[in-house]
Amino acid sequence: MLLSVRSLSKSFPGTKALDDVDFTLRAGEVHALLGENGAGKSTLIKCLTGAYRRDAGEIVLDGAPISPASTSEAQALGIGTVYQEVNLLPNLTVAQNLTFGREPRRFGLVDGRAQRRMAQEMLSGYGLDIDVGRDLGTCSVAVRQIVAIARAVALSGKVLILDEPTASLDAAEVRLLFDVVRDLRAKGLGIVFVSHFLDQVFDLTDRVTVLRNGRRVATEVTADLDRLRLIEHMLGHELDAGKSDAPRDPAGADADTRTELLRFRELGRRGVVEPFDLTVHRGEVIGLAGLLGAGRTESAELMFGVRTPQTGRTTDAHGPVSHATPREAIAAGFGFAPEDRKTDGIVADLSVRENIVLALQARRGWTRPIPRAEQERLAADYIRRLDIRTSDAEKAVGDLSGGNQQKVVLARWLA
């Protein structure tokens, strides 16, 4: 056993994030860590990487108990982590990033040639053919991920934790990344893989551990597990397979009775998105698909007025709709859950209640405050209906887990 975690617990004010959790990792395996938002995945990882101090329990690496007090200490012990948002320095070159903190020196100065050679050695075996002198910022996200992995493996070399590494990659990039992960597994590393994509979990991993509400629900061999049971583990109740798989026919019987809600015509902005048409019906969920950089985010931003459209017009049943700025779009009844939740979505220091009423209050204007009792009712209502995991409505949104923060942003527009 490479790494074993026994009876790990960790509490935050008002919540028990991890409750008596066991977890084991063998050398040469990819172990998936699954769970709903707020189940405790991030907390477990942060306890392993030294970002959090655990309250109780023990962590044993290679037979020796460890308690890393910082991420650098965990790294030195052999536990390396690669996050969804790669935390390398985009304004430095690939070689500088790879050798950061242990640059080869010559007469006290950084030896550039040795640095590049060292970087090339670190990258060899990753199937990557890039110039290590390039700025990291000019590389694709997948390449940045692999550079981050190479750095983590070189620094740590026993356990590699991948925290949602595929969240912003396209299919080809995911394959590239998985080849790298399989190689590392063959070399005997223990790899923890956190992802929301079940296909990838079945494709890549050897075992699965499911967390729910801070407790370990199951640890099973991936090959013996079927998808339905896995989802049931995550949700904590049984699923009706027939219902969830029932095909929905968009052109089916009720197509004629669907009412058209909004029609975007030739909406576009030069250098951002070529003009496009989109019609939205009542009760409809529309997916905007495309590769990274295809203009998905930008299209959404045009619709909400974050970027002002230069061409096109938008109409509803009553006539033209103006949405050149977010305030106009909101007045027209639009809501927007942005891509970058931390900067554009939540207002971290405000409470859950205040975040939920914010958009409604801004729409009513400052002179007509929403009465406190009404605010509390709205907050309680959406906490219940969206299953927002929080100890109470007055908790700062920044203290919630990522997925629950996203639910608060959603509640803001439903309120």
Added chain:
Amino acid sequence: MARTLRRIAPQIATLAALVLLVTLVFPQFLHVDYSGGRLSGPVIDVLKRGAPVALLAVGMTLVIATRGIDLSVGTVMAITGAAAAWTLAAGWGWGAAILMALGAGLLCGAWNGCLVAVIGIQPIVATLILMTSGRGIAQLITEGRILTFRDPTFAYLGTGTVLGLPVPILIWLATAIGVAVLMRRTALGLLVESIGIKRPASALAGVNARVLLIAVYMASGLCAALAGIIATADIRGADANNAGLWLELDAILAVVIGGNSLLGGRFSVAASVIGALIIHTIDTGILLAGFPSEYNLVIKAGLVLLILVVQSPNLAAHWSLVRAGIRARREPRPAASPGPRP
């Protein structure tokens, strides 16, 4: 109400401790006289002398809550004072003088607000422009002299009393209460805090961040104008060089002693005003205690440092642990309470 009291409890405790300290050194400190229809005594003096900084602190609190800062308020005092004195000298009467001063304050605030919210200059730089250039504007108005006037009604704003209380005290009290009520009884407080914490997210939620920012700097200008009126009325003249000099720093200090973060967000007007009183209690106490004057600034710095250290978030965490420990001992629970682990 209970929430407000809990929020300002550390500031009240600090003020009480200081008053106690000063009273120990100078037992007459809390003594209040009533003679000739007016209250007098060291405490009344603190409340009256503290008026300009208290007023500036009210406006500064709002600006800092939006993650900004207004370095120009001391200068705006000089400009508005000069504008008032000029109007009186021109013979337009006290009403016009007050309106002129308030108008000048609003204009200065609008200028700052536009630089910050429309052009996007960092607040510290944007307001630095008016801070340095404004004294020149004030000197242009007074033509380089100390502009004096004789209007007794205007002077009343600085030296008069109502029911024995000096008018400046009433002005800052009314302003502080008015602003606090306006912020908390409408949604303004929430919206101001929201743009201070995260402006992009607030704008996407539909908060009109630009207009609010300009309004906040205008409110700060208005508070500075009130302070300028009091300072001018007090000495019956406008001194473009010295009116409000360095008071912006005392106002910022008052806001910080009031426990408001310079990084914006949550704010308390009441706590800032108490912060202003703390500063003036220190100033007055040092004088009353009879230290040689060359020690004054050093002693003040030491006391301010002590207050800020005691209030710092790092120590606050320890206080709450101590408190939690006491509570845990009072009502023992079966589950082990979470505490720091070695």
